[in-house]
Amino acid sequence: MRLPALGSPKPAVVNDFSMPCPSIDTLQAWASPRVLKNRHQITEHVANCRKCSQRLVDWQLPLSQRAAVTTQDTGSFPDSADALTGQTLGKYEIFEQVGRGSAGIVYRGQHSTTGRIVAIKVLAPKHATTVNLRHWQRESRLVARISHPHVIQILDADRTEAFEYIVFEWLGGGSLSNRINRSPLQPQMIATLLEQIASGCEALHSHNILHLDIKPNNILLDDQLNAKLADFGISRSMSETISEETTQIVGTPGFMSPEQEGLVKGAINVTSDVYGIGAVLYAMLTGVHVPLRSTDSQTTRQADKHPFPNLDGKTPQADGLEAICRKCLELAPSARYQSAGEIAAAARCILETTAWAPNSGPAEGPTPSKHYGLKLALLVAIPCSLLILANMMPSSVPPAQLVGQPSNALPAGHTAPPMPPAQSPTELTMTTPASSLAIQQERVRRRISELGGSLAREYADELVLYLNDSQVTDEDLKSLSVFPELTVAFLQNTQVSIEGLMSLPPKVNHLSLGQTDLSEADFARLATRQKIEVIFLTGSQIDDRKVAALCQFGQLAEITLQGTSLTDQAIDSLMRCRSLSGLVLNNNTALSAAALSRLAELPLLQYLHLGGTGVDESTLSAIVEKCDLIEIGLSGCTGINDNALAKLENCESLHTLFLDSCRISDAGILSLSALPELTRIYVRDNKDLDFAKLREKLPPDIQLISKW
Structure with a gap:
């Protein structure tokens, strides 16, 4: 199969509904790798025609054909959600619908107080099934703890009586899929976007998150066409077991890895996302997805039986990008790049060793990395691997x-x-x-x-x-x-x-200050640095007024206030930070149980440490009921006993628990045995526990840590 040359013109895209709805045979041909003269017209039509999108689902075509829509997810949405246009949802005014999926709809809106333009993703009541809610909660939970220029930023997550919704930053450049379909991408723009996508993916991996659905439709562009990873509906924490025996196909054929499809044996890990990045690079280079082959049981990539199609690169830069693409798309995970960071470094190598011509890219494009005008001969004189090592x-x-x-x-x-x-x-x-x-x-x-x-x-x-x-x-x-x-x-x-x-x-965006002599006015000024999202403070000189100054804009995502002089009034300030996912309040003895119970109103809270505070059974019950906690610290809390631990039995997301110096028994620890994600329990300075007996009775994947 001959693929489009890099930089070659594409057929004009017919917008809107200027062509009639195609037949089922035409749709099936479009969803396959076959060459069609009017492929781009059909793609644009399906992306905008709700009838054809629904036909693809109703006809129950193979997964590859239904998932091949790269410009817009398919599906229907209840009329009640359509009616949100022009209405108010929580504290947001809804302007217009901008996207649609099988279970959700995306609106452009505005915060009614600050006036900030945002994207609002709404889950319809009709689709609020247990599975969809789990995916929905996972997306908000995973994205909230990441702050990176190439990962979309979540601003809020809340619910009304009728709807669950997540609020994201507004990106005005559309999806990478739409950009690819509009016109060919030049090498410099491809290399820059590749570096950004790989950097964002490496940030996910550094937070132990696998994306698992990297494709052009899940990469959004800002007004300067800088790329940001989005849509974490099927993402997984690396702590979740995704074994070689997993049989359920999760992902998008043409972009997901062979091990996700079950084509090769191997655990699903960071190299699975590396494959997805390579598939996106393939799409940027050629304008189409990686070729697929349909069988009775599944859809697979052709590379296992056919040579990888030649890409018509016309420049040394295109050759370098093709080499990256081929390595990413290796069938064996061990033969690919072993991290997204390696891909980012390879892309930077191309960017920084190329004397780009003034007309090498479009007038608009993403912000490039630093280029130093080195001669192209340097590509031959110095191995790219040495340049990568010099930058890492x-x-x-x-x-x-x-x-x-x-x-x-x-x-x-x-x-x-x-x-x-x-x-x-x-x-x-x-x-x-x-x-x-x-x-x-x-x-x-x-x-x-x-x-x-x-x-x-x-x-x-x-x-x-x-x-x-x-x-x-x-x-x-x-x-x-x-x-x-x-x-x-x-x-x-x-x-x-x-x-x-x-x-x-x-x-x-992350400051660890510990003991500091900053004044209330200093903290108020520090809060104006809108990038600051994570801060660590200790010591009695930190009081309610300083915390109020620091939280005035509500942008913080993680806060440590350990051994400070806080009272219940500080909780009012912390409640402004609606994106707060991590909070440490250890040894703030003046905080009451009633005030701590209010933390349950923070919708994204995952990491919570309340050691040495007045937390008790009722506080724990209120927080666990509303928050999907991954880690909780209760060390030294006199109000924590076996009855309080019983409140954690429904906390299915709990991964790590700190119970040092608590008044608990063997029975209280064993009551947590059924928690599916629990892997570590810290029980140091608990002399009443029989550690040998507990290790014998606890599941082998739960580690009991009894020594400092």
């Missing part, structure tokens, strides 16, 4: 192991050599040669090392700063402008001021 700094120690560890801070009174003033990120990326930038970055790294800290690249596109317990200064923080990709800063127990914190690179 893998860390062997995860952040969780480094937080709180003593650092090699400078001795008292010792001052490291001052750093020269750094240029702004804009100046560096626009006017400074790559060698000059590298020199400045090396100087800053040396200074960080002298302070006893480090810079670690936790995954391909994000950089983490560790400077806990150091003598870091505001000037040191300002010098970090040479690392615009910095996203996380650990600055516990340092003397930095609000001026230094505000000078951090704009992508920083």
